[in-house]
Amino acid sequence: MDYQFRAIEEKWQKYWAQNQTFKAETNSTKPKYYVLDMFPYPSGAGLHVGHPLGYIASDIFSRYKRLKGFNVLHPMGYDSFGLPAEQYAIQTGQHPAITTEANIATYRRQLDQIGFSFDWSREVRTSDAGYYKWTQWIFMQLFNSWYNLETDRAEDISTLIEKFQTAGNADVKAVCDEDVAPFMPSDWSTFSSEEKQVQLLKYRLTYLKESTVNWCPALGTVLANDEVKDGFSERGGHPVEQKKMMQWSMRISAYAERLLQGLDTIDWPEPIKEMQRNWIGKSVGASVRFSLEDLEHSTLHAPRSANYIEVFTTRVDTIFGVSFIVLAPEHELVKSLTTDAQQQDIDNYIAQTKKKSELDRMADTKTVSGAFTGSYVINPVNNEKVPIWIADYVLAGYGTGAVMGVPSGDQRDWLFATHFNLPIIQILDGQKNIDIEADATKEGRYINSGFIDNLGYKEAISYLNHWLEREGVGKAKVNYRMRDAIFGRQRYWGEPIPVYFKNGLPYLIQEEELPLVLPEIDKYLPTESGEPPLGRAEDWVPCHGESYELSTMPGWAGSSWYWYRYMDSKNDTSFASKDAIAYWKDVDLYIGGSEHATGHLLYSRFWNKFLKDLGYVNEEEPFKKLINQGMIQGRSNFVYRVVDEEGRGTNKLVSFGLRKEYKTMALHVDVNIVENEILDLEKFKVFRPEFEDAEFILENGKYICGVEVEKMSKSKFNVVNPDVLIEGYGADTLRMYEMFLGPLEQSKPWNTNGIEGVFKFLRKFWRLFHNEEWVFNVNDSIPTKAELKALHKIIKKVQDDVERFSFNTSVSSFMIAVNELTDLKCKNRQVLEDLVVVLSPYAPHICEELWELLDHTDLSNTPYPTFNPAYLEENEFAYPVSVNGKMKMNLNLSLSLDEAAVKEIVLANEQIQGYLEGKEPKKIIFVKGKIVNLVV
């Protein structure tokens, strides 16, 4: 029988499903291996050919690991809460649960026909109440926890309450809001329970607080920093503005240092680690207090609310070079610092910055602007009077929202000083040309710097840090750029936050009340009063309080712990059993896109560390090894329509090579009717009926299309659907072709042109087991040396390739192996059996079929063939010998010779002698026992 891929694939997909072939058992005598894919958001468009790339790679790896004797967990599920389903619901009134269900069905059908070895019995969906019950439960644990800096871990809130009762909050070292007011144990005992709640909220790991948020008016919701790109929402590309709102946040900043340190312990691509490091943005420096100059006659508009300004700097050593202080325009002290004389200036400036959108402010980094407050501070190191300015190059959100201006050492300060005529003081003898630009060097000795004169950089930093601390005006400090993550979304299609309000304060619902089920509503828009959609839910009232929290959780909540749910997805009493977590531990291999670097991959590490602190999980890091598959871009094809003088399209289309001779416009053409850039004219006339009687100007009788790389999208007619390719070539061909396309981690445009080659290979492979009449034909002869050599070459190659995720090179090697065995007319059972096993991770269907024809069962549990290097040994080898690096000749020599014998034969060779011109070689270079070069 010819290679009937359709029948074969259908047969084995059914077999795998019925026999639950890939069901992973928790506990086994085999070692565990956990291979995870980033689960998809089931969008309405279904899978295109780029989506399965990572899944195919992880599937090959999983199947390979099974052959290697591991107990493999390879699950799949859906990240099924999210914006698109809700946007669709707003437009159509269709409940998001219904569209999501339909999309999942499409995804499942598409995934199934590729023949993945997923254990579907463990499937999860983040929008299932049985799943989000535990997302809500984790939220409750976070709410009930605080971060103790002394033990450097999260602890139950009860240990904090105990400290408050016995010692107040003065000695508590915690990550908390900046505005905690000190209180004594005696105060605590007099606090009402509501006052206690208010205090505790400042310490909880999820907290409700008035904060500046990214508000997206078009989506009607707030967004986390990683969901905003260049001032626009990541989903939909709508403008985002800053707004103050009461919002739920997660205190991820508590974990900043551990998230940073942990990166050194995991095997991830360096670029992703680097992105997370940048995102966390650790800077080591010092905070310094500049006390405000006393004003004898108050000329201030408002009373002072503090008597010092705190700045953060990474260069305390430059403190003697300070010639001004700059506050962010939003800084809370600005009002109370401004003198009557400067009031107008300051008001104008603040009004001006407010008008500038966040985008303008980012785009315009050249213009220097600012305003003087009229007030001064005293520099603690030399008691000099320093003016206080405001300027929008200082950000309220970073550090203390105030900087010390050192024009000689910082370019922005230099520009500011030059623009406003402030002094520029040289502080290091190593600084050059500071009249032209700032010089941030750390080289040289300090000058004009009082008591640190003549010190070098390192001594100056450490001396000053001690000095500041001793004088009580500052101390060494580490700052992180990473903000706490905004957690509430004013949307419907997400996990309800398990919180109710009483007298304006948030309280957790009872654990027994979980899951807090998403209520039904009639419309998916905000209420008339501007509340989130959940405000429309009638009769949705908590038993103890006045109302539920109306925000839902962000998209990343459900995906921040899902790998644990797969370990024990049906568990009703915990998110996963202790036993399952102890057995599966962590993800050994995680494959997914790099777009999640500062979102999902950071939040997951955060939640994992938190769950570890509370003792629910055992590993500090969730994903031991990470691989990023490259993005598959679209590859668009174009036809060129001739246009007339006025630029109107005519009824003529010119082939790519001749288009320069005419005035043309390029039109997208469906890539599915173009093969090797040759347009199928008949199909084109169906695709574009208006060109039915168009004139085609051909070259060599063909219409050649133009090519461009663009994003894959329907509107560009460059979407290639895997269903179509599976229909024409089968899943095994698709799997191997996706791997053949290039290195897994590299982004590349999709190009179907080469798929024929892979298809031909599978047919040759099939033919290897059959005779000319397509009758199955293998024999029990003794394998020849050549056959064994071809076999063991591929056994080793695939093993090496899979271990280093170089799947594309193995596909080529399979082709070579099959060609060799075909040439050898190999029909040997022993050799062919091993070949089937080696190929099975890549092309599982055809291999299962052949395995059955070979009278075997249970291919997925067959051991991977053992490589025997003895079969690769050659009696003779040919290698090039050169003289002085110039290629001279090839010699055939026996492998058994040692270096001395090789040397003797090479030197005795007449041709070599001729090249040497009678001289003795100065040096003889051996590589792996062979002479490659003679140096004269």
Place this chain on the structure above:
RNA sequence: GCUCGGAUGGUGGAACUGGUAGACACGCAGGACUUAAAAUCCUGUGCCCUCAACAGGCGUGCGGGUUCGAUUCCCGCUCCGAGUACCA
């Protein structure tokens, strides 16, 4: 601006620790089989000079360097892609 990644034939790509660059595949050209087509098989295919062969020259973005020998290592640049952006 900063950080990271990349550049190899007509195309996708290979070359794993410096050792015959271009494996494998696509495409193209020619041939076999066939009434014909499809399918299959065979041959050739980096560029230049040459009718062709032999032989030779040039070749891994550009310019240098280290080395007997560099796609691979080092220095300087160009271009492309990604991330990030007044972070003090």
